[in-house]
Amino acid sequence: MNAFSTVYWKEVRENLRDRRTLVNALITGPLLGPVMFIMLMNIMINQQLEKSDRPLSVPVIGAALAPNLVVALKSAGIDAAPAPSDPETAVREQRADVIVRISPSYVQAWSKGQAVQVELIYDSSRRDASTPVARVRNVIEGYGKREGAMRLIARGLSPTTAWPVQVAERDQATSQSRSALMFSFLPYFFVLTVFLGGMYLAIDLTAGERERQSLEPLFVNPVSRWKILAGKLGAICTFSVVSLLLSVAAFATAPWFIPTDKLGIALDLGLRFGAQVVLLMLPLILLLAALQSLVSAFAKSYREAQTYLSILMIIPVLPSALLSVIPVRAEPWMYAVPLLGQNLGIVQLLRGDGVPAWQMGLCLAGGFVAAILAVWATAWMYRSERLAISG
Incomplete structure (x- = not known):
């Protein structure tokens, strides 16, 4: 058995016996995150769907002034409730999601064929109130358009006279591409899973062994340093791959628990x-295994390496965070940028567009070039005799 496989299997067996590494690498990262997200999304979506379907009770100020409008609201499942004395305070204190206030001059203006005013009092900073507000607004606007059309017809005019320009929408989004809006964070989750899957192992195999003073006996053996490094990187990559596979498998169960059919989206996270x-x-x-080993090599203790890698963890967040705040149109060169290329590629897979061979090639080429440079830097660090010395 050569030096690489000896080091590789030694590190894998030792870390399989380490409960802390197993919990962090194979449970906390790849499973806990997806499970929590799926549960939260399921609860949130079901709550929103329930609000959009169930009858609403909305306080209406001046309901007696507009009986036909109240009937239109009721036909849409919105019942007029008694209004509070101070509607603004009631909304701010979250005693009501939305309150309708009909202008006292409603009857007079309506009889003269003039525009009438109906106010919606709500708090736009409350996300849970957005669905009721939208329902009430749509019903009132629809009622206004119907009555406006009837006024034109009564005067012998076509309803289209009031709308000389009509917008015809041709949405090219597919049911699967719409799912990318909801799951656009997946690239970040996968990168973070890979990072966490190998982080604790990378710390233990470098800073941990340095602290335990077990690196020096290992380096004394008549084995090339790069073979030792290769065995350690192989073990880190193995844990990272297993962590990624568990995360992908966990997210593949999302369509079972999230009512995608009610949302009008198709989610394909299969094989x-x-x-x-x-x-x-x-x-x-x-790349991440090499960077984690390199950063850990500068630390003299396990805790110090944890601090350094916690800072390094910010790097995987950047592409997803930037793309969510500043949407950009993908350019060919972007696929060759590590992290950014993977982010764009996974989003395309979510949309159902697929990743063409040239884009896949750029992602792999750019990523492996960066990984080789990181491995070279780590190998250079492993040549230093100070690495085996703690303190």
Whole structure:
């Protein structure tokens, strides 16, 4: 058995016996995050769907002034309730999601064929109130358009006279591409899973062994340093791959628990999607393993390495955070940028567009070039005799 496989299997066996590494690498990262997200999304979506379907009770000020409007609201499942004395305070104190206030001059203006005023009092900062507000607004606007059309017809005019320009929408979004809006964070989750999957192992195999003073006996053996490093990187990558596979498998269960059919989206996170994600992530697995080993090599203790890698963890967040705040149109060169290329590629897979061979090639080429540079830097660090000395 050569030096690489000896070091590799030694590190894998030792860390399989370490409960802390197993929990953090194979449970906390790849499973806990997806499970929590799916549960939260399921609860949130069901709550919103329930609000959009169930009858609403909305306080209406001046309901007697507009009986036909009240009937239109009721036909849409919105019942007029008694109004509070101070509607603004009632909304601010969250005693009501939305309150309708009909102008006292409603009857007089309506009889003269003039525009009438109906106010919606609500708090736009309350996300839970957005669905009721939208329902009430749509009903009132629809009622206004119907009555406006009837006024024109009564005067012998076509209703289209009031709308000389009509917008015809041709939405090209598919049911699957719409799902990318909801799951656009997945690239960040996968990168973070890979990072956490190998982080604790990388710390233990470098800073941990340095603290335990077990690196020096290992380096004394007549074995090339790069073979020792290769065995350690192989073990880190193995844990990262397993962590990624568990995360992909966990997210594949999302369509079972999230009512995608009610949302009008199609979510395909099956075997083909998972296989392409793993392929896109391969260079990042090696890159992050090398960077974690390199950063850990500068630390003299396990705790110090944890601090350094916690700062390094910010890097995987950047592409997803930037793309969510500043949407950009993908350019060919972007696919060759590590992390950014994977982010764009996974979003395309979510949309159902697929990743063409040239884009996949750029992602893999750019990522592996960066990974090779990181491995070279780590190998150079492993040549230093100070690495084996603690304190």
